[in-house]
C-alpha cells in the first residue's frame with residue numbers, strides 16, 4: 001500500500017516536472033523575469049523605457065497632435081519585407097515571422113505599404129488635395145510629417161484582392177492578423193471605437209510595430225491605443241508644425 005502510494009507520488013512529480021519543462025520550452029522566447037523581485041503579479045511595466053517623442057523610438061507616438069520631429073526624419077535601417085516595401089529591420093523580421101505563421105495557419109498576408117518618406121507623403125497628400133480638396137484629403141490621408149509610415153514602424157497589410165480596404169477586417173486572413181498581431185509585436189492602430197483617441201477612422205489594414213513587450217502589455221491590460229496607454233493627446237485636429 002505504502003509502496004503504491006510512493007510510486008503514485010513519484011509518478012505525479014515526474015508528470016509535473018515534464019509539464020513544467022514543456023511550458024518552459026514554449027516560453028524560451030519570452031523575456032525572462034530579471035529577478036525574483038519583479039516576478040510577482042504586481043509587476044509594473046516601465047512606460048519610460050523608450051521615448052514616445054523620438055521618431056526613431058520603438059514607442060514613438062505619431063498622430064495629428066504629434067508630428068514627426070524633425071519633419072523630414074528618415075530611419076537608417078530600412079529593410080525589405082520580402083517585396084518592394086520597407087520597414088525598420090526589427091519590424092521587418094517580426095512581420096516575416098507573422099506572415100510565415102499565417103501561411104502555416106492557411107492565410108496569405110502581404111505588405112501593401114510599409115515605409116513612406118516625407119517626400120512620398122508630400123506627393124500622395126498633394127495629389128489628393130489637388131483632386132478632391134483638403135477636407136477630403138484630410139479624411140483619407142495623413143499630412144506630410146504626420147504619418148506613422150514615415151517612422152518605418154507601420155505597415156498596411158492586405159490579402160488576396162483586398163488591399164488597404166475595409167474588407168480586410170472581415171476576411172479570415174484579416175481576422176487572423178487582428179487576433180495574432182500582438183504576439184509578433186504589432187498592434188492594430190486604428191479602430192472605429194478608438195477614433196476619438198487616435199484621430200483616425202477605422203483602418204483594418206494598418207498595423208504598427210511596437211515590440212512584443214509593449215504589445216503584450218496592451219493585450220494583457222486590454223488597452224487599445226498608444227494614446228491611452230501613455231496618456232498622450234491625439235484626436236482629429238492637426239497641430240501645426242512649429
Ligand SMILES: [Zn+2]
Pocket residue numbers: 149154155156205206207
Ligand atoms: Zn497605413
